[in-house]
Amino acid sequence: MIVSIASGKGGTGKTTVAVNLALALEGAMPIRFLDCDVEEPNAHLFLHPEIERSEKVSLPVPVVDESKCNGCGKCARVCAFHAILAFSSRTIVLPELCHGCGGCALLCPQGAITESPKVIGEVETGRAGDIRFAHGRTGIGSPLAPPVVKAVREALDKEGLGAGLTIIDAPPGTSCPVVASIKGSDYCVLVTEPTPFGLNDLGLAVGLVRELGIPCGVVINRAGLGDEAVSAYCSREGIPVLLEIPYDRKYAECYAKGGRLVDDFPELRGALKGLWRKISASGESGAEGEDGRREMGEI
């Protein structure tokens, strides 16, 4: 089963929920943890994985062979991302804008364009206790997150996991990096906070997961600090509130230090196991569940 943790708004506690869910279930089932927030990955700060392998992620960008180029400018006209500028005497590639679609190389009438890999980020894989771990990082100044997210999603595929659980820590927002992170999940947990910001962005995130057809439930973090509007919204929309984590300064202080809430606060270990029971129960009752997914048992 693949469970993604997303939020719309940043800083609501995605990583906290994802990391502590993984820790609460560690040992009870095979777990892999994919930190797909490749712009600002944070899960490693809490899980302290031993990194075993590191690989560069690259994108094929065009290289123009000046000796073959006749300056016709077709490449610049077909490039939807404005990554090629053609002048009669020279053709200039702007690799930062290139999405790697391959159109220019395919369509150049002179065969003057080849592609060469440009590094846009890296993926690291390793182990944190019994948890298989992968995360990625975009290169500084490299704007394209989705290909790096995709590489993280595929990083542990070769290992196979049988009936285990994959937890995906998604980036904030609702645009392409989030889609690349949560697409194909069996369930999406939306972490929010009980404030107008949390509510507004939860509404956007719900719109996204519904468009992607992913069943979702909500975790309200820092419950009690704001107002009741998030709970009211969830009941109006028929979205289950899976867990409320009460606002408590001692939780915030533990998080600040990079601590693990489930180790320091046994009540939260129980709460996160309860979260998993609700997620897996919803997977079993859902019509889309594939075979293997029903094997996920009680813990």
Place this chain on the structure above:
Amino acid sequence: MISGKGGTGKTSVVASFAALAENKVLVDCDVDAADLHLLLSPEVVESHEFMASRQATVDVSRCTGCGHCSEVCRFGAIAMAYGHPTIDPISCEGCTVCSHICPEGAITMVDVMSGHWYVSHTRFGPMVHAKLKAAEENSGKLVSQVRRKAREIAESQGHELIITDGPPGVGCPVISSISGVDLALIVTEPTVAGVHDMERVLDLTCHFGVESAVCINKCDLDEANAERIEDYCCARGIEIAGKIPFDEEMVRAVVRGEPPVLYGDGAPDCAGPDSVAGEAAQAIRQLWDRVAVLLARDAGSF
């Protein structure tokens, strides 16, 4: 205003600056999860559709089912089913390669409405903001669009300052948000994640040669991490422009839909220097005073 990590308090600080600064235009560049409007209650005066992406569509009557389109698509957006291609609009990046390669000319590109952008009135001045539709791309282009409009308004109406609420992360919309700014104020928090993400975002501002200063929000949450931030910034020659203590008033202000710096004044429109404000509000006022000095110094250097 950027942060790397989300939820560090960018929007609360921007809304407070909106109340404190004079003669400015406000911009919300967090186009996929915009929140500034919740504190500034804008009245929309102009609404525009944002058309930046295009999507492939197949004319089934011309399609022979050869499958070339599906072979050349690198985004996995075209699946062949029952002899004809179907296009997944979420995966399609609008690269147009399929439309060029189709031997029958059966694929055309159609414009897609990816969101809206708005020009609004607020009690603190004009505001430009946007809403990208869920699962859409081109957030960087939408950011450029709202920034261009804000600059136009600033120039035509004689506003000297543009205050921008940026998105989290270090990717495409963040790069669009900081290009050509006079100062990037990085709002961070003394948590291990806050420190890590601030370092990445400072790498980004340095990479693009953008002048930066740092503000530590919730500075008393963890003294050791707050010190780490100060030491790190000191070593890189980055000024700590302010420190805001953790204060539940900040949350209450958000719940009331008001800039935190005005919350508790009773008469939000006439917050004077003698208004009774919480610790956080006072710290934000000091932060603004310092930022104003940095901006004036910057303006003077031209």
